[in-house]
Amino acid sequence: MYKFDLKIPAFLPQNSCEISFELAQGSTLVVVGENGIGKSTLLNHFLKKFESKSIAFAEQKPLDIFYDYSLAQIRELQSGIDTFWADFDLSQKGDRRISMLSGGEAQGLKLASALASPKELYVMDEPSQALDHDKKKKLSQIIQKLMTDGKTFLIVEHDINWLPKNIPVIKLGQADGVIKVVDQWTT
């Protein structure tokens, strides 16, 4: 169980926050909210609090690989990194270099590599960005499969339509100058 309770005066430059939620083992929680409300900032606080735990993080930033490796070279660097490559149509593109990947392929590589890492909790910042409909569906299936294996997910998203059913969603909003959970429901 991950119990998160954040009450700080300077969450965003002009806003304090009062956010708390619980994340049970093998469950998923989705955080939504308008742009600039502090969803990514929330994730950073969360990661800081649980830094000693076994967490994989797929951040929103684009890939920052130093060398222009081919996918086959990346596969050689870490065994198991390609476990989910087939789901993102990357398995057959071994000779493709990082600089030649499309936005969706790069996002797929980032997600597939994070999901394949042997962690207990997966934190994802807008994982569906740049993914087409099929890939979103595949991502949803992978999340469902990993949840049944006891893995936990914390996801920040804008588009929640692709997510598995019955996943709790919390919406961050501003009330009286304080960022807090203003609504919650399930997918």
Place this chain on the structure above:
Amino acid sequence: MDYLVLRLLCSLITGVILSQTGSFIQLGTRNILASPSTLGFDGLAVLWCLVFHSLSLAFFPEYSSLLLSLILGLPCFLILGRVFAGFIKGQERFERVILLGLTFNLFVGAIFSLWQFLFLAFNLPFPMELWFGHFRFVSQESFFYLALMEVFILGGYFWLKRDIALFSLGSMAKNWRVREKQLFLFFFCSVAVGTFVVVSLFGGFSFLGLIFPIIARNLWFKSYGLKGEFLLGSLVNGLFLMLIDLLCYESPIMGAEIPVGLIVTAVGAVSLIFLLWHGRGHGIIGKA
């Protein structure tokens, strides 16, 4: 060993060390403008040698100043590398660090000129070669120190090879087990000590630590990634420095040999401008 063979071996290993330490610093900081000279390691090593040369001239002229300088300097530069590794990790305003390093280099340049003036005024021997490196005074002793440094770098590389390769994957690698602390220690201790050893033995080669890794990464063995840059690319860069040194040795002007450091700095500066100018549209400058 024959003087020329020794000299060529020293210039080869120096080129390899400069290329490898440049690679470490650029990978560690994930910035292609980082180098021992832009971060001030060069300047600090020159300053150390300058102060040490002056002190040994004044207080213990009977001892070899090189040996004493190396014995006292190695632990100090090892500590510097360790401190820098802690300082640079997670540094977000990296352009500030580069600006500080460059300012420090300018400061050392000013001190160098002032020191030179004072030495000339008092008719004392001044180590001119510190600013533009050369291999005129190679010895078996200098070859030994250089080879030892390269063994240290290669040993660390093979020990941490998997971690270095994974680290080059950027944020993606954080999800896999990378010994980041050891990696940073190794990177910056190699850079600090490697730069110090090269400057102590042969003087400064300011641009090479910056330009050699870029050339190795983007021109030689481009498709081989880390291995291409660190092993094959650095070897080709070492051969390049050796060739230029051979040309300097074989073609003295009016009996005087041009310092190889002067030539390679000029070549390096022009190459950098060319790469920056030509490479932008072709992704040749890399992703950092």
